[in-house]
Amino acid sequence: MATRKKSVELINANEELAFQNEEKEKRAAELVIANKELAFQNGEEEKRIAELVIANKELAFQNEEKNKRAAELIITNKELVFQKEEKKKRAVELINSNKEVDELEKRVKERTEDLESFSYSVSHDLRTPLRVINGYANMLEEDYSSVLDAEGKRFLAEVRSNAKKMGVLIDDLLTFSRLGRQGIKKSRVDLNKLIETVLSDINQSFTHKAEIKFSNLLPAVADYNLLHQVFTNLLSNAIKYSSKREKPLIEIKSERKNGELIYSVSDNGVGFDMHYVHKLFGVFQRLHSNEEFYGTGVGLSIVHRIIHKHDGKVWAEGKEGEGATFFFSLPDRNDIKH
Amino acid sequence: MENATVEILLIEDNMNDAELAIRAFRKGNINNSLIHLKNGADALEFLFGTGKFEGRDIKNKPKVILLDLKMPKVDGLEVLTKIKANEVTKAIPVVVLTSSNEHPDIERAYSLGANSYIVKPVEFDEFAKVVTDLGFYWLLKNQPPV
Known part of the structure; x- marks a missing residue:
């Protein structure tokens, strides 16, 4: 009986061992899987790290680019400030030269006005002696033509006709100078x-x-x-x-x-x-x-x-x-x- | 002499212009009594019976005054101002004589009460005509208030 018992125990033990063995194999298989998984995850992480390294490098590069760009912008900015100043200077120069032109125009206008008022008063004052020359020549003709011979009368006629021409000329000049001073009414x-x-x-x-x-x-x-x-x-x-x-x-x-x-x-x-x-x-x-x-x-x-x-x-x-x-x-x- | 009737008073500093004006009147058969005074001061003394004309009856007024604007010392505008400011003389028609119609004084003269103006033309015939026309107008057509 004892043997039988022993045998049963052994069988049981054997079964247990087989079971355990199986379990171990399962476990080993599981471990293999887990191991593979870990190996895979490890690979993934390495990949990720490599990617991060690349991304980092990229960022570093971009950063540098940005710095460069910023430096360029600073230069451009300085350039703009300089240009702005130049423009200001130019504007001041333009204002000054404009003032000069205005001043010149004013002087030209003044000179023209002077000349016009001069020519006006000259023409105006010339009329008085001319009127007298003409008037007395006329009186001479009217009162003394009986004592003048043909040549004397011709001389007198020349005096009168030229006084008349001068009168027309003076009137024309007066008109011309008036036009310079006078405004227009449309x-x-x-x-x-x-x-x-x-x-x-x-x-x-x-x-x-x-x-x-x-x-x-x-x-x-x-x-x-x-x-x-x-x-x-x-x-x-x-x-x-x-x-x-x-x-x-x-x-x-x-x-x-x-x-x-x-x-x-x-x-x-x-x-x-x-x-x-x-x-x-x-x-x-x-x-x-x-x-x-x-x-x-x-x-x-x-x-x-x-x-x-x-x-x-x-x-x-x-x-x-x-x-x-x-x-x-x-x-x-x-x-x-x- | 001072109280003789004077119908035309000519105030003109230029003797030649005065002679031409007088001749123009005569030529136009305007034979009204005329006195020619050579400056503004004399004219004022004549009109107001002072100075050289002390005692002249100022009610004996000329029918028309021909007044040159450009005269030394007392000029035409000054004479005009005094004539028009005085109750006795302000009704006397004043015809202003000027060398050109551009004279800015013409406007002043009108604003001071001048009744008309004559531009002394270069041509004597024209001058004679305007003087005669104006003389006729003021002496015959226009009877000033007494």
């Missing part, structure tokens, strides 16, 4: 009516045979009296320089072009050489002698001055022996209601 001007007035004034002061054509002229915004003066001068010229034609013809036209009103007076008179066109509008500039056509050389410079004051331009076209056309432009102010 209103809407009916050019057709204005021309009629100018022509009636001209016809009253001298006789001529010119045919003068105009119709439907565009209205302008301008100083009436000054524009009257412009057309008086242009038309008197046109009549004068076409007076030797058999059929003098003068045409006044107007058109609207590029935001401007353009007026023209053309004649079929003696014309002029385009070579001298730049001299036409200068004071005392003449393209004809007084024997050919009498004039003071102030008329067109008055026209120029008036139109310039209206922010317009003057110009001329001509051909010797074939007539001339004088143009002037005025800003087209049809937006202004009157």
Whole structure:
């Protein structure tokens, strides 16, 4: 019995051992797995570390870049500050040179005003002795012509005619200098009516045979009296320089072009050489002698001055022996209601 | 002489201009009695019966005064101011004579009460015409209040 018991015990023990063995094997297998797992995790960590190292390097690099960039920005900033200062300096310089220009303009204006007031008072004071010369020559002619012979009368006539010319010249100069001082009063001007007035004034002061054509002229915004003066001068010229034609013809036209009103007076008179066109509008500039056509050389410079004051331009076209056309432009102010 | 009727009083310092003006009146058949005084001081003495003209009857007023603006010492504007400030003389028409119509004094003259002005033209014929026209106007058409 004892043996049997022993045997059972042994079997049991054996089974136990087998079980334990199995357990151990399981455990070993588990450990192998765990080990593999650990090995794997270890690998992962190493990878991660390597990645972190790379990321770190990257950050370090970026950091450096940022530092570099910051350094660059500081330089740029300094540059900007410098530029700003330069600009300030430049602005101050500009202000100063502007002041200089203003000062110069002021001086030019003063000098011009001085000259104008000088020419005004000279012309003004010249009238008095001239009036006396003319008046006494006239008295001499009226009271003593019976005792003067033909030559004496001719001398007297020369005195009178030259005193008269000088009077015209002085009046022209006065008009010219007045234009420098006088402001302009703009209103809407009916050019057709204005021309009629100018022509009636001209016809009253001298006789001529010119045919003068105009119709439907565009209205302008301008100083009436000054524009009257412009057309008086242009038309008197046109009549004068076409007076030797058999059929003098003068045409006044107007058109609207590029935001401007353009007026023209053309004649079929003696014309002029385009070579001298730049001299036409200068004071005392003449393209004809007084024997050919009498004039003071102030008329067109008055026209120029008036139109310039209206922010317009003057110009001329001509051909010797074939007539001339004088143009002037005025800003087209049809937006202004009157 | 001092109390003779004077219809035209010409106040002009330039003898030539005065001679021309007088001739212009005569030429225009304006033969009214005229006195020419050479400066503003004389003119004031004449009008107010003082100095050289002490005792002149100041009620004997000229029908028109022709007054040159540019005169030494007492100038035309001063004479005009005194004429227009005095009750007796302020109704006398005053025609101002000037060398050009650009004279800034013309405006002053009007504001001081001048009745008209003549620009002395260079041309004698023109001068004669304006003087005559104005003379006629003030002497004949325009009867000043008595």
